[in-house]
Amino acid sequence: MKRAVFPGSFDPLTLGHYDIIMRGLTLFDEIILAIGINADKKYMFSLEERQEFLEKTFKDEPKIKVDTYKGLTVDYCNFKKADFILRGLRNPADFEFEKAIAHTNRKLEQIETVFLLTSSGKSYISSSIVRDVIRNNGDYTSLVPDAVRLKPR
Numbered sequence: 001m002k003r004a005v006f007p008g009s010f011d012p013l014t015l016g017h018y019d020i021i022m023r024g025l026t027l028f029d030e031i032i033l034a035i036g037i038n039a040d041k042k043y044m045f046s047l048e049e050r051q052e053f054l055e056k057t058f059k060d061e062p063k064i065k066v067d068t069y070k071g072l073t074v075d076y077c078n079f080k081k082a083d084f085i086l087r088g089l090r091n092p093a094d095f096e097f098e099k100a101i102a103h104t105n106r107k108l109e110q111i112e113t114v115f116l117l118t119s120s121g122k123s124y125i126s127s128s129i130v131r132d133v134i135r136n137n138g139d140y141t142s143l144v145p146d147a148v149r150l151k152p153r
Contacts, residue, residue: 001029001030002027002028002029002030002083002084003028003029003030003031003032003080003081003082003083003084004024004027004028004030004031004032004082004083004084004085004086004114005031005032005034005073005076005077005080005082005084005085005086006020006021006024006031006032006033006034006085006086006087007034007036007069007073007076007085008033008034008035008036009035009036009038009041009043009050009127010033010035010050010053010054010127011043011044011045011050011127011131012044012045012049012050012053012127012130012131012144012148013050013053013054013057013144013145013147013148014122014125014126014127014130014143014144014148015122015125015143015144015145016088016090016118016122016123016125016126017088018057018145019088019118019119019122020086020087020088020116020118021033021058021064021086023116024086024114024116025061025063025064027086027114028063028084028086029063030063030064030065031063031064031065031086032064032065032066032067032080032082033054033058033064033065033066033067034067034068034069034073034076035047035050035051035054035066035067035068035069036068036069036070036073037068037069037070044131044134044135047068049151051066051068052147053145053147053148054066056147057145057146057147057148067080072108073085073105074105074108074109074111077109077111078109082111083111083112084111084112084113084114085102085105085111085112085113085114086113086114086116087102087113087114087115087116088115088116088117088118089115089116089117089118090117090118090123090124090125090126091123095115098113098115101113102115125143129143130143130144134150
């Protein structure tokens with residue numbers, strides 16, 4: 001079985017993530033959407049909300065699993081018996097950042113990172129941009145899957 005881990009904070013899940021995940025399904029038998037837990041990071045959405053966004057968005061896709069993890073991604077991959085890490089690239093800055101991480105992961109463990117370029121119409125979307133739109137009361141709905149909606153507070 002070709003299993004890949006797509007790690008991220010998914011704060012929130014965007015159409016850019018969705019694009020990479022759906023295209024990754026053509027390459028892998030299973031993709032684990034692994035929400036990394038970082039106690040030092042301040043998230044806009046709770047872990048439960050982020051999990052719910054992913055689970056609702058991919059509820060009809062049996063090849064996708066949703067999970068959480070702490071620690072090194074390569075350790076999590078070993079635990080899940082995943083031989084690949086799936087990552088999306090939007091621009092040259094992403095490439096340089098992701099390349100360094102991929103080389104480090106390959107040095108630590110013999111795990112391959114597979115990069116997919118985000119589709120051109122989605123390449124400008126990032127979670128940080130979506131969070132900024134939300135903070136400023138803008139219409140974020142065209143940037144995220146339908147399951148990603150603010151709950152009345």
